[in-house]
Amino acid sequence: MLIPATTVPATIIGAFAATAMFGFSINMLTLFGLVLAIGVVVDDAIVIVENAGHHIDRGKFDPKTTTIKAMGEVVGPVMGITLVLMAVFLPTAFLLGVTGQLYRQFALTMTRSARS
Secondary structure, X not given: OHHHHHHHHHHHHHHHHHXXXXXXXXXXXXXXXXXXXXHHHHHHHHHHHHHHHHHHXXXXXXXXXXXXXXXXXXXXXXXXXXXHHHHHHHHHHHOXXXXXXXXXXXXXXXXXXXXX
16 A cells, blocks of 8 residues: 555656646646556556565565565566656657647656656
């Protein structure tokens, strides 16, 4: 419970910081990027919690040690998910024209939020 409770506010703060930093307005695309980024962060938190639960079921260590070990094991996949999202959404920030302006807000909000 603590993992989503700490990562979701960080994602929201990151999204609004990106919105302010790039001078974007709060519109449907930036809010959609925010919702999508929160979903990705919660998905990452579920991966961590499931891995910790797997280790706790084995019963070899106390919960704190087990959670630290489980988080160490999934750092690579979580970072991989973040890098793939950035590789997918960041190029859309460079589209030209009106479509590019619309997707730029979405792409940069999503990229900044996923990094948080």
